[in-house]
Amino acid sequence: MTLLKVENLEVYYGVIRALKGISFEVGEGEIVTLLGANGAGKTTTMQSIMGLIHARSGSVTYDGKNITGLPSHKIVRMGMTQVPEGRRVFSELTVYENLLMGAYIEKDKAKIRHDIEEIYSVFPRLDERKNQVAGTLSGGEQQMLAMGRAMMSHPKLLMLDEPSMGLSPLLVDQVFDIIKHFHSTGTTILLVEQNASKSLAISDRAYVLENGAIAYSGTGKELSESDDIKKAYLGG
Amino acid sequence: MEFINTLVNGLNIGVIYAMIALGYTMVYGIAKMLNFAHGDIIMVGGYTIYVFCAMKAASSPAFFFVAIAMAVIVCTLLGVIVEKVAYKPLRGASPLAVLITAIGVSYLLQSLSQIIFKSATKFVSVPELGKVSIGAVSIKVSTIITLVVSIAVMISLSLFVKYSKTGRAMIAVSEDRGAAQLMGINVNSIITITFAIGSALAALAGLFYLLQSPYIYNTFGAMPGIKAFTAAVIGGIGSIPGAMLGSIVLGMIESICDSIAPIAPYKDAIEFSILIIILLVRPTGILGKKRREKV
Numbered sequence: 086m087t088l089l090k091v092e093n094l095e096v097y098y099g100v101i102r103a104l105k106g107i108s109f110e111v112g113e114g115e116i117v118t119l120l121g122a123n124g125a126g127k128t129t130t131m132q133s134i135m136g137l138i139h140a141r142s143g144s145v146t147y148d149g150k151n152i153t154g155l156p157s158h159k160i161v162r163m164g165m166t167q168v169p170e171g172r173r174v175f176s177e178l179t180v181y182e183n184l185l186m187g188a189y190i191e192k193d194k195a196k197i198r199h200d201i202e203e204i205y206s207v208f209p210r211l212d213e214r215k216n217q218v219a220g221t222l223s224g225g226e227q228q229m230l231a232m233g234r235a236m237m238s239h240p241k242l243l244m245l246d247e248p249s250m251g252l253s254p255l256l257v258d259q260v261f262d263i264i265k266h267f268h269s270t271g272t273t274i275l276l277v278e279q280n281a282s283k284s285l286a287i288s289d290r291a292y293v294l295e296n297g298a299i300a301y302s303g304t305g306k307e308l309s310e311s312d313d314i315k316k317a318y319l320g321g
Numbered sequence: 322m323e324f325i326n327t328l329v330n331g332l333n334i335g336v337i338y339a340m341i342a343l344g345y346t347m348v349y350g351i352a353k354m355l356n357f358a359h360g361d362i363i364m365v366g367g368y369t370i371y372v373f374c375a376m377k378a379a380s381s382p383a384f385f386f387v388a389i390a391m392a393v394i395v396c397t398l399l400g401v402i403v404e405k406v407a408y409k410p411l412r413g414a415s416p417l418a419v420l421i422t423a424i425g426v427s428y429l430l431q432s433l434s435q436i437i438f439k440s441a442t443k444f445v446s447v448p449e450l451g452k453v454s455i456g457a458v459s460i461k462v463s464t465i466i467t468l469v470v471s472i473a474v475m476i477s478l479s480l481f482v483k484y485s486k487t488g489r490a491m492i493a494v495s496e497d498r499g500a501a502q503l504m505g506i507n508v509n510s511i512i513t514i515t516f517a518i519g520s521a522l523a524a525l526a527g528l529f530y531l532l533q534s535p536y537i538y539n540t541f542g543a544m545p546g547i548k549a550f551t552a553a554v555i556g557g558i559g560s561i562p563g564a565m566l567g568s569i570v571l572g573m574i575e576s577i578c579d580s581i582a583p584i585a586p587y588k589d590a591i592e593f594s595i596l597i598i599i600l601l602v603r604p605t606g607i608l609g610k611k612r613r614e615k616v
């Protein structure tokens with residue numbers, strides 16, 4: 086079943102046409118990757134799906150409902166959220182308070198406490214640092230926090246914008262393991278990455294964005310074996 | 322006992338500035354705008370108290386509380402309405418357009434007060450509160466009320482921001498509006514709440530001024546507004562503890578100037594010069610921090 090359907094999405098920044106009418110979809114339970122070089126329009130795609138940027142034309146359908154133009158906070162309540170590019174944790178709040186913010190739409194205090202414990206068990210490092218302000222965490226810890234915070238709202242669809250950016254190889258592996266873990270608990274994943282080999286390896290399907298348009302699409306396996314993709318994104 | 326008088330007087334001026342500066346700084350931090358009409362909310366609060374005190378039961382202390390409550394309610398509603406009507410449509414517009422609009426709102430409120438209440442200064446029949454003596458110093462009861470209420474408000478506000486869900490959402494919105502929306506926070510309602518709190522505090526400031534000197538006029542809020550804005554900038558605009566600290570610092574400076582006869586007439590000039598010096602040394606104010614660059 087299709088969970089997210091993007092049709093002919095077109096986004097402008099002033100006169101710059103950042104997305105030239107792209108279409109793609111994410112099925113329930115899938116991991117789908119959106120690959121693309123710097124400036125291809127990946128972040129723009131993510132933000133316009135979430136309602137943080139307004140599309141000039143086109144539509145976004147989530148769970149059978151047209152969510153085009155809906156404010157972001159309503160979209161989050163429908164069960165979709167995003168780990169934004171560059172983490173964007175609340176640096177003045179502690180780790181614990183950041184996780185509480187992630188549960189902003191949840192009213193049940195007992196459930197929030199339970200969920201936070203669960204996040205701590207996935208990220209023991211966050212438990213150790215729970216009273217530290219997030220601005221003083223390392224980049225890797227901030228990425229863990231951003232992922233944990235997003236999971237606090239129990240999204241049906243989680244979008245991650247370059248979660249491996251700027252991390253050491255060991256941490257990159259850990260990030261991908263955690264994405265697989267979230268997926269195994271029933272979360273559908275839309276992943277934006279430049280790390281093509283790792284993301285294609287865990288993806289059911291992938292799309293390649295070039296200059297604001299979808300250039301290729303296929304299963305993770307197909308794309309990782311394609312010569313064009315190898316040349317452009319896998320360094321050989 | 323001159324020293325204690327200067328100290329108490331400085332605190333008194335400072336906490337009133339803080340009631341106003343908190344509104345400036347919270348609105349700046351959360352809505353990212355300078356609300357230059359904020360001072361005029363104080364004026365509206367003052368006229369509300371004037372209207373109720375002019376009614377027959379004026380000098381009854383119980384009725385005075387009704388007047389205060391009405392001032393708080395009227396200012397809160399006015400702040401929220403101004404935000405909805407004048408500022409909300411400009412979300413995402415250039416900061417200059419918002420600033421000009423705020424100045425326009427300020428003139429509008431002053432002109433309306435001139436049409437309704439005329440331009441002559443009015444006497445407000447606030448209750449006579451007298452003085453109390455503590456040891457060798459005698460302090461006005463109005464000063465004690467001002468200090469106690471303001472300090473209680475500042476503590477409550479700090480606790481609210483730190484420990485309530487809405488307070489934390491305010492911090493989140495001020496830090497990163499987009500990320501806050503991704504938490505499911507409705508930024509518009511957080512901005513509305515911010516204007517409501519700031520305007521309620523402005524009403525209290527209006528009350529405290531009237532307790533000190535019971536006269537109201539159209540530009541009643543102008544000078545306090547500018548002074549409190551100065552205090553907010555000295556403390557670090559956008560920072561709540563900064564607004565409190567900056568206000569106390571400014572109040573103390575003003576009180577010291579007042580206590581030294583030859584320089585007293587120049588106190589405003591001295592205060593604004595200190596603003597300029599602090600901004601030269603520390604452009605972000607005492608407690609303001611530089612925005613962390615996003616990765």
Ligand SMILES: Nc1ncnc2c1ncn2[C@@H]1O[C@H](COP(=O)(O)OP(=O)(O)OP(=O)(O)O)[C@@H](O)[C@H]1O
Pocket residue numbers: 098101103121122123124125126127128129130170279
């Ligand atoms: N706020 C903006 N104003 C103007 N142009 C923008 C803005 N944001 C993005 N762009 C432009 O839109 C295009 C797509 O940007 P986007 O951030 O979506 O790329 P991306 O694929 O996420 O790149 P990266 O991998 O570097 O994050 C780029 O050419 C960029 O310069």
Ligand SMILES: [Mg+2]
Pocket residue numbers: 127128129170246
């Ligand atoms: Mg990007």
